[in-house]
Amino acid sequence: MSVIAETSELADISEMVRAGERLSFADGVRLFRTRDIHTLGELATVARERLHGKAAYYNINRHINYSNICVLRCKFCSFYRPFPKDAPENETKEPRASARANHDREQAFPIIDESRKLKLAAPSDTYELSVDQIVARAREAHEHGATEVHIVGGLHPTLPFDYYLDMCRGIKTACPDLHIKAFTAIEIIHFTRITKPRLSIREVLEQLREAGLDSLPGGGAEIFDDRVHDEAYKNKVGEKGWFDVHRTAHEMGIFSNATMLYGHVESIEDRVRHMIKLREHQDESLASRAAHFNCVVPLSFIPDDSDLSHLPGPTGLDDLRTLALARLMCDNIPHIKAFWIMQTPKLAQVSLNWGVDDLDGTVVWYDITKREGHGTHQELTVDKIKRLIIEAGYDPTERDTLYRPVQQK
Ligand code: SF4
Structure with a gap:
């Protein structure tokens, strides 16, 4: 000692x-x-x-956010846009004319409370990617060495379940060895509601897996607490639904991750309880299910342009404490990831000496959260990731989505 x-x-x-x-x-x-x-x-x-040991993991990946149109209004979310009322129904396979022609375009909403009203009045700010566009992005990523696509989006009111099946099939046809990690638990439950007749969680997952889905990301967990749920994301599926999806996935042998969005209206006690709930679920998955959580991803709340923009968001020390706690409390979940988009590359680097062993990946495009002044092009090159890791005293280790070592050809 x-x-x-x-x-x-x-x-x-x-x-x-x-x-x-x-x-x-x-x-x-x-x-x-x-x-x-x-x-x-x-x-x-x-x-x-x-x-x-001294390994610190990263992967070469590409995030694809297929649409920012969402039927919900989570207060912490700056990503969603309401469904444009004048949009034709059932326009599903090709992007609307309003789709963002240049996905890299900067958003120009002022960071004040009034921004939400401006946002709601700007339907042209919505976008949907077509299946062809998604497949093209996946193919391009694969050609640049990506081993994974991470696909999530809003809860779209009119896109049919076939759209999601087609995107998985299309990617697997184009790039059979590219791992598809896609759809948060909230999206999976959304799919059970848009299918006619309604499918169960298991049936949705079965069809997606048959189409090419390989694993689930961990988004949508937020904070497992009723008060926080009612205050910050009242209409979103809560703790029970999130665990139902991950339990079913683990029973089916589909691996997944787990997140915690911290630094908004929750308490320290809420964070610790959240971690313990993940740990308890993992105990059960390890004991009796075919798959389990691979990593915990504590997500640092970014208030900019959200309905909670009056909150300050976590400080750097709060980020480090939370990441360290995740490592210490979730003792049965193998990896703790600092998603550098949320914690910033500099703090993610420091966190390697605070319990973190994984820096996620190259990302390239990310639409969900953007710090002030950042566009959707958010990329770390492999050389930059390696430099961050080596300077922190660790050995850069490229991994695939399931944390198996990767040797680039
Ligand atoms: S967090 Fe997800 S479900 Fe909530 S409003 Fe944003 S996109 Fe929609």
Whole structure:
């Protein structure tokens, strides 16, 4: 045991972590509130290096956000646009004329509360990608070394389930070995509602898997708490629905990830409870299901242009504490990812010494969240990712979606 840990207010927790013992809710809250941040970082590093040694993972991937049209209005979300009322129904396979011709176009909404009204009055800001456009992007990514496409979008009111099946089939036909990680639990439940007759979660997943879906991302979990749900995303499927999808996926042998959106209206206790719920689900999946969570992705809330833009969002230290806590509390989930879009590349780099072992990937295009001044082109080259990792004292290790090592040809 180091001198720091021996004299720390966290000495008892330090002993538990070093012995590989599970931490309680009270331990988690204490760790969150400690002023001894150095010991917190050190303990998260102990847990991280016990699992992964000096490896720090990244992948070459491409995010594709197929449409920003959504029937919901989650307060933390700056991505959604309402369905344009004058749009023709059933225009499903090709993008509307209003689709963004240049996907890299900067958004020009002022970062003030009034921005939401402007946004709602700007239907031309909506877009839908056609299946052909999605397949073209996937093919281009594959040609540039991508091993994964990460596909998510809004809950579109008129696109039929076939659109999602066709995009998976199209990508697999064009690039059979490209891993399709697609559709948050919320989208999967949306698909059960748009099919006629309605399909179950299992039936939706079966059809998507048959079409080419390989795994699920972890989005839409937000914070597993009724008060936070009612305050920030009242009409969205909550904890039960999210776990239903991931439980079913794991039973079917489909691996998935898990997220936590933090730094808005939740409390520290809510965050710790969220992590424990993920841990409990993982215990069950590891014991009795064919697949499980691969990683936890704590997502740092970016208030810009959302209905919660009056909130300050997490500080850098809050980000580090949360990532370290995720490593220490979710002791049965192999990987902790800093999604650099949310935490910034600089802080994601620091977090490699705070429990994080994965920096996600090259991303390239990302429409869901943008910090002020950022467009949708958000890319880290492999060389930049490697530099971040090496400077932090770790070994860059390219992985595929399931964390198997990749050797680029
Ligand atoms: S978070 Fe997802 S479901 Fe909620 S409004 Fe945004 S796109 Fe729609």
